[in-house]
Amino acid sequence: METLGLGIIGCGNISSAYLKAMTSFPILDIRGIADLNRSLADQRAAEFNVPARDIGELLADPSIELIVNLTVPKAHVAVAMQALEAGKHTYSEKPLGINFTEGKKLAAFAATRDLRIGAAPDTFLGGAHQTARAIVDSGALGQPVGGTANFMCPGHERWHPNPDFYYEIGGGPMLDMGPYYITDLVNLLGPVARVAGFAMAPRNERVITSQPRHGEHIPVHVPTHVAGVMAFENGAVVQIGMSFDVAGHKHVPLEIYGTEGTLIVPDPNHFGGQVELLKKGGTFEPCDTSEPYADGNYRSIGVADMAHAIRSNRPHRASGSLALHVLEVMEAFHTAAETGTTIAITTQTERPAPLSQSLIGGHIGR
Template sequence: MEKVGIGIIGCGNISGAYLKAMTSDFPILDIRGLGDLNIELAEARATEFGLRAKSIDELLADPKIEIIVNLTIPKAHVAVALQALDAGKNTYSEKPLGINFAEGKKLAEVARARKLRIGAAPDTFLGGGHQTARTLIDKGLIGQPVGGTATFMCPGHERWHPNPAFYYEVGGGPMLDMGPYYITDLVNLLGPVSQVAGFAITPRAERIITSEPRNGEHIPVHVPTHVAGVMAFDNGAVVQIGMSFDVAGHKHVPLEVYGTEGTLIVPDPNRFGGQVEYLKKGGQFEEQSLTSPYSDGNFRSIGVADMAHAIRSDRPHRASGELALHVLEVMEAFHTASEEGRTIKITTTVGRPAPLADSLVDGRLAK
């Protein structure tokens, strides 16, 4: 199958994981250059992976590049994606799709008008752990889905990230940073969300960085850093969610899904693999064999590879703009619900992405 040309804009912390997977796991991807406003950063990444650093204008002008992979900080996601669309390129963004629903909706409208594809992370829901859980639900093992819990809680990213300030700017916070993993996986498992209720608070007005090289620096907080809420799904299930940068520690598992006949423990949605456990009503939790590929490593960029195969095969891609826009609306709705003291009805909907039963490598294409 003919390779698909890729240009990468944004060479920060997350780009290393993308490039490692792109260069080792997905032969359909032809990386034609790396760009960043900080050219030294682009050159360092290019040297690390044996690639070429180019200006952003060069990437956008290259006729052999079909997909721009947008790994910039959240507040730049839509601006860079619009540049790519203006240049006639499909675009795939790191999560979230945008920092608010309005700009995400604008991006989707421009893409439709230009008949170009947009996609967005996370793509971890395509990993073997989550696809195995999806298979078990689809087989009816838990019966009718009833509810679940989704939990990410930590003390904050200033402990480890070298430049953590953007996590506390508009477009950051635990819901827009970590929520995409959890909510996207739940849509994969249960389908679209219909209503949201929640509360969002900001316990601290500033944070102190404890990572290097900015150890000791104070940074302001502009977003809620502890969010608790409930999602009602179209299928009738009701899921509790908690996302926080203010919790010292906890004992919740990342994802549980409950049904009338059983319960599933779903792996961490920030990972591709992990253990799936199933409890049949009246029984005990038992580990389940993983039945899908991509469970034994970090395959970040599988969403890009799936988009590339979808372009060549003329089929929908799974980590789609429609999915990312729906998740963005849901995430924003928690903040709106808290501010306005009411339940928020979700205006978008999306079909569950097609399951990924087969490898994308060596021509064994998923249907």
């Protein structure tokens, strides 16, 4: 299949994972990387043997069809809009935007240009999560009843060299980690219908313990502990907890409950991990993860799937509609917490099609 030219804007921490994983997907032809900090772009270019270019050059290059947007969350929509205005499809790191209003604006503008938007996370395409999806689709759980989703840690200032944005508007545990969990739940159970939630911020500043800014204080502008409930359109009710304020816990990342069984789903921030199934009356048993993309970090498989979809004129899985739905759900937890009401979700999205075929070697995932 004909390759697809792409440019990358944003050369921060996550760009290394993308650039490394992109070598697994022959359809992706990296025509350049750019960053407002040119020295950072030059560093990544040397590391991965790709050309460093100015942002304007990437947007003006007619051989580039897709811009991969790896900027900080508050710049996601602005950079994506620039790409669309230049006639490029765009794929953004998560979240799609820092609020639902700007996410809707981006989706509407893309529709007027007849261009595609996509967004991370794409970890739900990993082998472990596709195995879990196949088990749900097989009916082994019976009627879906509910589940739990948990990400809890003491905060990212422990390890990130510049953690400020995690505590600015557009950050916090829900917008930072929620996309992985909620996207995987939509993959497994379908769209969300209603949300209830509570949120708090027990500290108004954090102390960085990573290098090179060890000991520096940074302000907190968002809730850092969020708990809530999602009612899915299929009737399932799932509890969720996202926190940067928990010293430690024993919850597994995801559990899915049905009338006939329970499914343990591994960390949706990773592509692999152990899936376990308990059938009613039995015990938890490990499941064979025979699906591809369970053995490494394939962060960019969503980009590759989007490239194949552009070439073969089919829907892509890490789609704009999925990302916008997840963004609305995440914002709804904060709205519910502020208003003390249950929030109805207005967006519609389809469950992404299962990844039934490998994308390695140029094969098309149907």
